[in-house]
Amino acid sequence: MQFLYRVPGYLLLLFGGFCLSWGGLIVRSFDTSNAWEILFLRSSFFFLGVSSFLILTYKKKAFKVITKAGLPGILGGFVMSFSFIAFVFAMLNTYVANVVFIISTQTMFLAIFGYFYLKEKISLVGLVSIILAMSGITLMVGDSLSSGTLFGNLVALTIPISFSILVMVVRKNPNLDLVPAIWYASILSILYSITQVESFNFSNNDILMGFLLGVPQLTFGFICITIGTRTTRSVTVGLLMLTETLFAPLWVWLFQNEIPPQSVFIGGTIIIFAIIIKSLDKNKTIVP
Numbered sequence: 001m002q003f004l005y006r007v008p009g010y011l012l013l014l015f016g017g018f019c020l021s022w023g024g025l026i027v028r029s030f031d032t033s034n035a036w037e038i039l040f041l042r043s044s045f046f047f048l049g050v051s052s053f054l055i056l057t058y059k060k061k062a063f064k065v066i067t068k069a070g071l072p073g074i075l076g077g078f079v080m081s082f083s084f085i086a087f088v089f090a091m092l093n094t095y096v097a098n099v100v101f102i103i104s105t106q107t108m109f110l111a112i113f114g115y116f117y118l119k120e121k122i123s124l125v126g127l128v129s130i131i132l133a134m135s136g137i138t139l140m141v142g143d144s145l146s147s148g149t150l151f152g153n154l155v156a157l158t159i160p161i162s163f164s165i166l167v168m169v170v171r172k173n174p175n176l177d178l179v180p181a182i183w184y185a186s187i188l189s190i191l192y193s194i195t196q197v198e199s200f201n202f203s204n205n206d207i208l209m210g211f212l213l214g215v216p217q218l219t220f221g222f223i224c225i226t227i228g229t230r231t232t233r234s235v236t237v238g239l240l241m242l243t244e245t246l247f248a249p250l251w252v253w254l255f256q257n258e259i260p261p262q263s264v265f266i267g268g269t270i271i272i273f274a275i276i277i278k279s280l281d282k283n284k285t286i287v288p
Contacts, residue, residue: 001057004227010240012228017243019221025251026212033206035088036196041206043189045214050183053223069180076169077184083162084189086155094152102153104137104245106160107238113164114234118171125281126235132274133242139267140245167237170229182222239278242271
């Protein structure tokens with residue numbers, strides 16, 4: 001699996017966002033599992049997926065790579081596990097459209113954090129791309145936004161902040177493999193959720209959906225994101241991650257015949273345009 005470390009960062013991030021975009025469709029395909037049970041299944045398969053990747057990539061040195069990640073790995077794992085648990089609480093306490101919109105603000109948080117913490121300058125092209133992207137997102141989910149609850153919205157706000165902190169940790173340590181950070185996150189997420197699971201008598205369909213969430217969606221997605229972030233500017237990471245928001249309604253449309261409103265297509269087109277503009281920015285990547 002070492003070949004992934006030679007793939008350009010922006011391609012890994014695009015694929016990572018593509019993988020994450022299947023989450024909504026898969027979650028809707030569960031039979032009877034509640035949010036905590038879904039989190040447990042997802043985290044368990046996530047743990048197995050990341051563990052398999054580390055073993056296949058590093059073989060006998062896998063444990064050494066995990067320990068070498070040190071404090072950055074533990075910190076990254078903690079904030080991401082907190083993000084996973086916050087996602088559940090947000091979904092239970094506010095509207096889905098609110099959560100989608102709030103998560104997409106990671107584009108702005110990444111630009112701000114990258115500027116102040118990593119001293120990454122925001123070019124005019126980058127600023128225009130961010131404004132266009134946020135405009136596109138507003139068009140996509142604006143009609144569905146509601147006030148929700150203050151608690152749910154505030155919890156949702158911790159998700160983009162947590163992800164942005166993970167990106168800062170990875171960007172600050174470009175020569176350190178921090179895939180172990182998401183390995184730690186999977187363990188902590190299992191520990192969080194297992195105490196809330198009412199029954200371990202899962203249906204075969206729910207086990208399959210848990211596998212699809214934990215391996216193709218989360219494992220593939222976050223491994224590519226973690227590796228790709230090492231060599232990609234924070235602003236670009238945020239914009240490329242919008243592919244998750246871009247593709248998610250497409251899968252629901254294709255597989256569940258839920259036709260999105262015209263505003264989704266217009267907003268999606270604007271997001272694509274923003275990503276294309278940023279891709280032409282000569283400052284899109286940094287070689288560590």
